[in-house]
Amino acid sequence: MTTLPAPGKKKLGLVIDLDTCVGCHACATNCKEWNTSGHSAPLTDVNAYQAEQRGVWFNRVFSYEVKGGSCGERTVHFPKNCLHCETPACVTVCPTGASYKRAEDGIVLIDHDKCIGCKLCSWACPYGARELDEDQGVMKKCTLCIDKIYNTNLPEADRVPACVSTCPSKARHFGDLGDPNSDISKLVKERGGYDLMPEAGYKPVSKYLPPRPGKKAAETVSLAKLAQGGADKPGGFLAFVDRILSR
Amino acid sequence: MHPAYSVIFFTTASGAGLGLLVWLGLFNAFGMLPKTSGFGFAAMALSLGLIGAGLLSSTLHLGRPERFLKAFSQWRSSWLSREGVAAMATFVPAGLLGIGWVFLGQTGGIFALMGLSASVLALVTIYTTAMIYRSLPPIRQWHNGLVVPSYFMLGLGTGAVLLVALTAVSGAFKPSFGWLAALLTAAAFLTKSAYWKQIDTEKPASTIATATGLGAFAKEVRMFEAPHTEENFVMREMGYRVARSHVEKLRGIARVTLFAVPLVLILLTLVAPPALAVFAALAAVLSAGVGVGVERWLFFAEATHNSLLYYER
Numbered sequence: 367m368t369t370l371p372a373p374g375k376k377k378l379g380l381v382i383d384l385d386t387c388v389g390c391h392a393c394a395t396n397c398k399e400w401n402t403s404g405h406s407a408p409l410t411d412v413n414a415y416q417a418e419q420r421g422v423w424f425n426r427v428f429s430y431e432v433k434g435g436s437c438g439e440r441t442v443h444f445p446k447n448c449l450h451c452e453t454p455a456c457v458t459v460c461p462t463g464a465s466y467k468r469a470e471d472g473i474v475l476i477d478h479d480k481c482i483g484c485k486l487c488s489w490a491c492p493y494g495a496r497e498l499d500e501d502q503g504v505m506k507k508c509t510l511c512i513d514k515i516y517n518t519n520l521p522e523a524d525r526v527p528a529c530v531s532t533c534p535s536k537a538r539h540f541g542d543l544g545d546p547n548s549d550i551s552k553l554v555k556e557r558g559g560y561d562l563m564p565e566a567g568y569k570p571v572s573k574y575l576p577p578r579p580g581k582k583a584a585e586t587v588s589l590a591k592l593a594q595g596g597a598d599k600p601g602g603f604l605a606f607v608d609r610i611l612s613r
Numbered sequence: 614m615h616p617a618y619s620v621i622f623f624t625t626a627s628g629a630g631l632g633l634l635v636w637l638g639l640f641n642a643f644g645m646l647p648k649t650s651g652f653g654f655a656a657m658a659l660s661l662g663l664i665g666a667g668l669l670s671s672t673l674h675l676g677r678p679e680r681f682l683k684a685f686s687q688w689r690s691s692w693l694s695r696e697g698v699a700a701m702a703t704f705v706p707a708g709l710l711g712i713g714w715v716f717l718g719q720t721g722g723i724f725a726l727m728g729l730s731a732s733v734l735a736l737v738t739i740y741t742t743a744m745i746y747r748s749l750p751p752i753r754q755w756h757n758g759l760v761v762p763s764y765f766m767l768g769l770g771t772g773a774v775l776l777v778a779l780t781a782v783s784g785a786f787k788p789s790f791g792w793l794a795a796l797l798t799a800a801a802f803l804t805k806s807a808y809w810k811q812i813d814t815e816k817p818a819s820t821i822a823t824a825t826g827l828g829a830f831a832k833e834v835r836m837f838e839a840p841h842t843e844e845n846f847v848m849r850e851m852g853y854r855v856a857r858s859h860v861e862k863l864r865g866i867a868r869v870t871l872f873a874v875p876l877v878l879i880l881l882t883l884v885a886p887p888a889l890a891v892f893a894a895l896a897a898v899l900s901a902g903v904g905v906g907v908e909r910w911l912f913f914a915e916a917t918h919n920s921l922l923y924y925e926r
Contacts, residue, residue, distance in 0.1 A: 368687045368689075368690045368691055369687075369690045370690075384827075389838075394840070401807050414647065418843060419809075419843050420843055420844065420846070421845075421850075422682060423845070424839075424847070426840035426841065426845075427840050428820075428836065428838070428839065428840045428923055428924075429692055429827075429837040429838040429840075430822050430825060430827060430834055430835065430836055430837055431833075431834075431835050431836075431837040432827050432830065432831035432833065433831060433832065433833050434831055434832030434833050435733060435829075435830045435831035435832050436830050436831075437830045437831055441837055442825075442827060444825060446840075455749070456747075457690075458690040458691065459690075459691050459692065459693065459748070459749070460687060460690075461683075461684040461685075461687050461691045461693040461694035461697065462680070462683035462684050462685070462686060462687060462694075463683065463686050463687050464683075469687075480680070480683055481676070481677065481680075482675050482676065482677045482678070482680045482681060482683060482684055483675050483676015484674070484675055484684070484693065485674075485676075485678050485850060486691075486693055486745070488753065488846070488847070488850060488851070489614070489749055489751070489752065489850075489851070489918070490749050491920065492750065492751035492753065492819070492824075492918075492919040492920060493909060493920060493923075494847040494851065494918075494920025494921070494923060497674075497846040497847060498676060498846045498850070500676070500846070502676070503675075503676025503677045504676055504677060505676075531836070560826050560829070561826070562824060562825065562826050563819055563823055563824050563826075563919065565818050565821070565823060566750055566751065566819065566919065567750065568750075575825055576826070576829070576830050577827075577830060586850060602899075
């Protein structure tokens, strides 16, 4: 059913730290690796080894340049995947009931057996999180590694999304954002985590942590000024020596 | 947005067919149309044929068309599903009217009532089609108050032009049909002009600064490196770009072929001798057909999707 369930208590999501992300694309690569054999398998690639290659990825790492503000001039690496919104229009527009939001943990999923590939859900997502598998003719999207986070065959420490477990700079965090006392909620509070495109009104569950304020640049000393002897003006005895030497 | 020909044909053909059905149901109830089975067959075949052809065409853009029946299930939340249900529901009274008109030689009583029901359901179907686009917040050119009026005006307007041609060819033309078509063509022109002005002048609510949220921490945000070197699905489906100069030319073509030429030809139909009137009415259909195709192509090609803000496009 594509009508949204009553908002549940548990809201699983990701928190992405834009301060520590180094843009290595490991999250995107491990996501592809895990998910090409999981719930949404396969994540088809077309022309994989030639020009015009295209295929399904759930996670894409952008890089931006920012300047003129609290975080100074810098490069910000910006991984983007489904934010598992609280009011996801991608679900309600689905004509077949293939798209749904789980009441128990808020994860937005697709039942690939019901999808007719009309693409309307991808039109309804302002974040560009859904990609059509043109080989299978159905839509695919981030599952928050539903086949990993609840997988009791795995050690408990490994029951986190593939993008989180692989991140070498600990820029990705996973947890229950519906519980104000969870580690991840505390992190969001402490670091001022924010929503992407809040004006769209989708209420994303996953949050982004802003880059920390840049360090103030060291005071600069003009070389020209130094060359003119404009360093520190000596006084007293040294001023006398300075005058003698300057003749 | 990528202008898929199957969807352009679907919305324009079904729109005109539904518009025609609205007028057939209404004018039949008022006894303004011939009761002959020949006219009934031509009228119902043209209207239901266009609606049906459009619906069939819409399945061509599906990834898994064989599963299309599932699309009727989610009418509680989905405008696309509602449209499918409304279109199918329209066929029931329309089909009954057709049976009465063509096979029983009856258009009054219960059949007139069926015709009126078909008119109402056809209006509902046009509304649901428009709402598929109107209800999508990421596309500002569609999430716009003038989209629904445009679909109504163009569906009812092209339907009225078809009615003029149909009645002119079968010798059942009435001046009121001509004036209706002329009035709706003019109203559609005004609606569409207001729409174009609005999408040209309104300031987008979302920018790369709000999309990334980095605007709160920096005055300037620009892309340094794209996440992939080749175009992905999102860029191909949502990132269609049409040159500004072409937009102006195509809008000009739409203004002439969809509005100006049909208006003149319909006024000609009103005053010309029958032979010329038939020719003028058929030419009006041809011109409006080309025009509404260009207009719908632009409706897609001009629409920008917020997901492309991440790509600085």
